[in-house]
Amino acid sequence: MDQSTATRDLSQAGLPPDQIKAVPVRHPGRWLATLIVLVIAAVVINSVATNPRFGWGTVGHYLFSSQILEGLKITIYLTVVSMAIGVVLGVVLAVMRLSPNPLISGASWFYIWFFRGTPVLVQLLFWSFISALYPKINLGIPFGPSFIHADANHLITPFVAAILGLGLNEGAYMAEIVRAGILSVEEGQTEAAQALGMTRLQTMRRIVLPQAMRVIIPPTGNETISMLKTSSLVSVIAYRELLYSAQLIYAVNFKQIPLLLVASIWYLTITTVLSIGQYYLERYFGRGTARELPPTPLQRLRRNLAIRHARVPLPASESSGRGVGVP
Amino acid sequence: MSEPMVIAEGVHKSFGRLEVLKGISLEVRQGEVMCLLGPSGSGKSTFLRCINHLEKIDAGRLWVDGDLVGYRQQGSKLYELRESEVCRKRSTIGMVFQRFNLFPHMTAAENVALAPVHVKGVPKDEAFKRAAALLRSVGLADKLDSYPAQLSGGQQQRVAIARALAMDPRLMLFDEPTSALDPELVGEVLDVMRRLAADGMTMVVVTHEIGFAREVGDKLVFMDAGAVVESGDPREVLANPKHERTRAFLSKVL
Numbered sequence: 001m002d003q004s005t006a007t008r009d010l011s012q013a014g015l016p017p018d019q020i021k022a023v024p025v026r027h028p029g030r031w032l033a034t035l036i037v038l039v040i041a042a043v044v045i046n047s048v049a050t051n052p053r054f055g056w057g058t059v060g061h062y063l064f065s066s067q068i069l070e071g072l073k074i075t076i077y078l079t080v081v082s083m084a085i086g087v088v089l090g091v092v093l094a095v096m097r098l099s100p101n102p103l104i105s106g107a108s109w110f111y112i113w114f115f116r117g118t119p120v121l122v123q124l125l126f127w128s129f130i131s132a133l134y135p136k137i138n139l140g141i142p143f144g145p146s147f148i149h150a151d152a153n154h155l156i157t158p159f160v161a162a163i164l165g166l167g168l169n170e171g172a173y174m175a176e177i178v179r180a181g182i183l184s185v186e187e188g189q190t191e192a193a194q195a196l197g198m199t200r201l202q203t204m205r206r207i208v209l210p211q212a213m214r215v216i217i218p219p220t221g222n223e224t225i226s227m228l229k230t231s232s233l234v235s236v237i238a239y240r241e242l243l244y245s246a247q248l249i250y251a252v253n254f255k256q257i258p259l260l261l262v263a264s265i266w267y268l269t270i271t272t273v274l275s276i277g278q279y280y281l282e283r284y285f286g287r288g289t290a291r292e293l294p295p296t297p298l299q300r301l302r303r304n305l306a307i308r309h310a311r312v313p314l315p316a317s318e319s320s321g322r323g324v325g326v327p
Numbered sequence: 328m329s330e331p332m333v334i335a336e337g338v339h340k341s342f343g344r345l346e347v348l349k350g351i352s353l354e355v356r357q358g359e360v361m362c363l364l365g366p367s368g369s370g371k372s373t374f375l376r377c378i379n380h381l382e383k384i385d386a387g388r389l390w391v392d393g394d395l396v397g398y399r400q401q402g403s404k405l406y407e408l409r410e411s412e413v414c415r416k417r418s419t420i421g422m423v424f425q426r427f428n429l430f431p432h433m434t435a436a437e438n439v440a441l442a443p444v445h446v447k448g449v450p451k452d453e454a455f456k457r458a459a460a461l462l463r464s465v466g467l468a469d470k471l472d473s474y475p476a477q478l479s480g481g482q483q484q485r486v487a488i489a490r491a492l493a494m495d496p497r498l499m500l501f502d503e504p505t506s507a508l509d510p511e512l513v514g515e516v517l518d519v520m521r522r523l524a525a526d527g528m529t530m531v532v533v534t535h536e537i538g539f540a541r542e543v544g545d546k547l548v549f550m551d552a553g554a555v556v557e558s559g560d561p562r563e564v565l566a567n568p569k570h571e572r573t574r575a576f577l578s579k580v581l
Contacts, residue, residue, distance in 0.1 A: 191424070
């Protein structure tokens, strides 16, 4: 780098002209750690690539098979519906829990206590066997006449059992997450809204919940990812989601490892997509909290490229006005 | 003489066993600016919050614009007002807080337009046009789309005043509006308040700004330990305080 480009770099970075040039401290420990990590990585990659029992050919063969894709679709559907039930239920339970009426908050407490206190696997089995407990399901006036009669075996299909088991359980966890979010909003916000004449419901919907979202979104993203994987428990009630679809295939061809890998690859893929979605959601609900929104990965990439680009001596047109010694 | 806007008769308020207000009686007339002065913990802010029913009073009576606050009287019986009735009343009383309490997830214009749209049912575009005009009138024409975090304290407080004015209040309550501001920024907020007073707005102002009280206030009430110690013309009270407690307080803040 000649003198003029060096000066230009400084002026572009906005640094004082007398920049410090010192020999940086050496970090031999870091080099050693890097070496160890690289060796371990090489061993793992080598074994994964060369061990024929991984059956990568089989993995490739089944990765996009119709049975697996059908199972994947059902897994995503289960996740979305259960989370939707969980979120709605969670908001209702959280608002109930914060109610000044002890009966209402007590009811919410009881629900959370019950559904959080029993394993979701047990709940799933319970719902699938519900017809043993209530063979007929009637809807109507409590202790009075009923209008709708249904056979529990017809009404509670494996799908309904799965949704009930996952969704009702999730509601209990979401309730605590939403409650924490609501409590995180400053009291002054509620007061300001009330002073403007807004009702409690309006205040909750327009002022408190949108701000609570900032606290609610990250753990909810966690819950969604967790739900994606928890939905594999539904395989115990013989519902064909992703894992059970894989199990059905290896029950026939005995290639357990490759098919479990197929399922894992899909779980990882969806988890990755969900994480990206979460990042953008957080960004949206974070508006107003910082002076500037954090950059999206794309923007960051572009900015990094731009900086890297700027380091290389620029053609005169791009650096005009700021450059030194450039015509 | 103009109609009374706020009448307090023996207003009491306790938090648990702590009696914060021990029988406040006073009157604010339409178009008047009343300044509440006093040491912290004297109950001035609590009294202010009683006026728009953010706090319930325990005893006494409080009228705003001819209506009892929070209750309806039929014969000798008091009936608690429904939420919608309380909200309707509050929507006619503007309040400005010490900590601004702007809604951080909304821009300045959205903050101002929110209540007209959702409380009064004003069409959105109309509310935003009005919000722009109000923000312009407090000197923030170029900050419509800024979020509160991007504004200085003084700017935030001016947005908060515009937000309160958007509801066309009959009465404005100010709870130490300049106490959380840098000394440099106090002036811009006081200027807006001064103009508001000149336009004839009825105002109750809890403040430590003696200069503002002297210059703009029509009445000054000095409170201590939940009671009114002294009240009267601000210039008179500030120049010749009659009570020892008032004198002691003023000697420290002046």
